[in-house]
Amino acid sequence: MACTPTPFPSPRVPDPVPREMRNGAPVKRDGLEPAGVYRPRRRKTPQMRSPDYVQLSTAAAITLGLIPGQMHRCKCTGCLNLLITYPEGCRANCAYCGLARHREAKENYADRNFIRVDWPAAPLIEIIDRVSDMRGATAFQRMCISMITHPNSDRDAKTILENWMARIPREQIPVSILSNPTTMNRRDVRDLHDLGADIFTVALDACTPAIFEQTRGKGVDSPHSWNTYWSVLEFAREIFGVDRVGMHLIVGLGETDFDVLKICADLVNLGCHSHLFCFYPEHGSLMDQTPAPSRARWRRIQLARYLLEYTGHPFEALGFGGDGELLRFGMAEPQLTAIVNTGLPFRTSGCPGKERPDISACDRPYGDSPPSDIASYPFQPNGGDLRRIRRQLGGPPT
Numbered sequence: 050m051a052c053t054p055t056p057f058p059s060p061r062v063p064d065p066v067p068r069e070m071r072n073g074a075p076v077k078r079d080g081l082e083p084a085g086v087y088r089p090r091r092r093k094t095p096q097m098r099s100p101d102y103v104q105l106s107t108a109a110a111i112t113l114g115l116i117p118g119q120m121h122r123c124k125c126t127g128c129l130n131l132l133i134t135y136p137e138g139c140r141a142n143c144a145y146c147g148l149a150r151h152r153e154a155k156e157n158y159a160d161r162n163f164i165r166v167d168w169p170a171a172p173l174i175e176i177i178d179r180v181s182d183m184r185g186a187t188a189f190q191r192m193c194i195s196m197i198t199h200p201n202s203d204r205d206a207k208t209i210l211e212n213w214m215a216r217i218p219r220e221q222i223p224v225s226i227l228s229n230p231t232t233m234n235r236r237d238v239r240d241l242h243d244l245g246a247d248i249f250t251v252a253l254d255a256c257t258p259a260i261f262e263q264t265r266g267k268g269v270d271s272p273h274s275w276n277t278y279w280s281v282l283e284f285a286r287e288i289f290g291v292d293r294v295g296m297h298l299i300v301g302l303g304e305t306d307f308d309v310l311k312i313c314a315d316l317v318n319l320g321c322h323s324h325l326f327c328f329y330p331e332h333g334s335l336m337d338q339t340p341a342p343s344r345a346r347w348r349r350i351q352l353a354r355y356l357l358e359y360t361g362h363p364f365e366a367l368g369f370g371g372d373g374e375l376l377r378f379g380m381a382e383p384q385l386t387a388i389v390n391t392g393l394p395f396r397t398s399g400c401p402g403k404e405r406p407d408i409s410a411c412d413r414p415y416g417d418s419p420p421s422d423i424a425s426y427p428f429q430p431n432g433g434d435l436r437r438i439r440r441q442l443g444g445p446p447t
């Protein structure tokens with residue numbers, strides 16, 4: 050493991066020069082000057098820094114018309130996912146993440162893949178101008194600001210949100226925050242709410258304290274703590290309210306089915322939502338040799354999570370084996386079949402769009418699987434997809 054220990058929290062990183070968003074004029078910077086849209090690895094990496102610049106998912110960049118392209122079987126994406134960026138990158142070192150610090154010796158931050166895809170960068174002002182020019186005729190049902198572990202990330206998330214809210218009405222495109230609890234306090238959560246954020250999310254990712262420590266904490270020389278993540282979720286629950294807080298969980302980091310589904314049930318009881326990700330061995334991460342969970346296991350967990358979240362099905366009705374594997378859904382077969390046949394449990398889970406509460410705007414096309422073997426469907430599964438899903442559900446539980 051090639052980790053370079055970095056003290057944390059590190060001192061606040063000063064901006065090298067006054068920033069474009071403040072004075073409205075191009076400014077001289079150390080290193081290569083950024084110039085418009087940057088596509089990873091196409092040329093020498095410029096020194097791009099939030100809040101002037103943000104990265105955005107490939108699907109969002111296509112949807113916005115910043116880069117050409119198409120997404121297999123879907124109209125790109127319903128969520129404009131923005132990622133805070135700095136040349137020095139995220140200072141955490143999560144074992145499964147493409148943005149983690151252990152990659153800094155080999156690749157510039159803005160060139161790294163994250164959830165399987167490239168993240169082009171663009172000036173924030175250009176993104177806001179384009180969305181504003183669409184005047185509501187946009188495919189985006191939501192925007193999300195993803196924070197990273199960096200001493201300026203809290204301040205810059207607020208600046209990005211302020212600039213966005215000044216131009217885009219909240220009823221047109223509501224905003225979610227994918228937070229970084231490690232650098233945040235209650236006041237930061239309150240500020241983001243008061244600036245107009247609609248939903249607050251916490252990426253716990255690991256489903257037990259031990260796995261968290263091993264993949265995101267001291268085990269990989271990373272600064273995160275299980276208790277801090279839960280504390281920030283509690284602040285957010287108080288400040289944002291019922292149904293306005295989500296938690297990301299990754300299936301396949303070494304947890305049992307019971308571990309994942311117990312958290313999903315606890316979140317329902319708290320009035321929060323779970324957003325599931327199927328572990329995918331991200332190229333270049335410390336876990337890139339770890340296999341993804343079987344589709345049989347993933348489908349069963351997707352289905353059980355949907356029952357808990359959207360049908361009022363009690364956690365106690367689920368049946369688990371001695372090793373925590375999910376054995377029974379505890380629901381009558383015709384009722385369960387009808388729910389499977391809707392295809393909804395197998396779509397990407399995340400913050401809702403405008404269609405219905407159980408359809409996520411954040412569809413993350415192919416963020417946790419290749420198009421040839423889809424884990425989270427970024428579109429409504431059709432008849433052929435459903436036949437495949439039923440076959441996968443019928444397989445062995447693990």
Ligand code: SF4
Pocket residue numbers: 139140141142143146147148149150197198
């Ligand atoms: S804090 Fe987030 S972006 Fe940074 S390494 Fe961990 S998972 Fe990746």
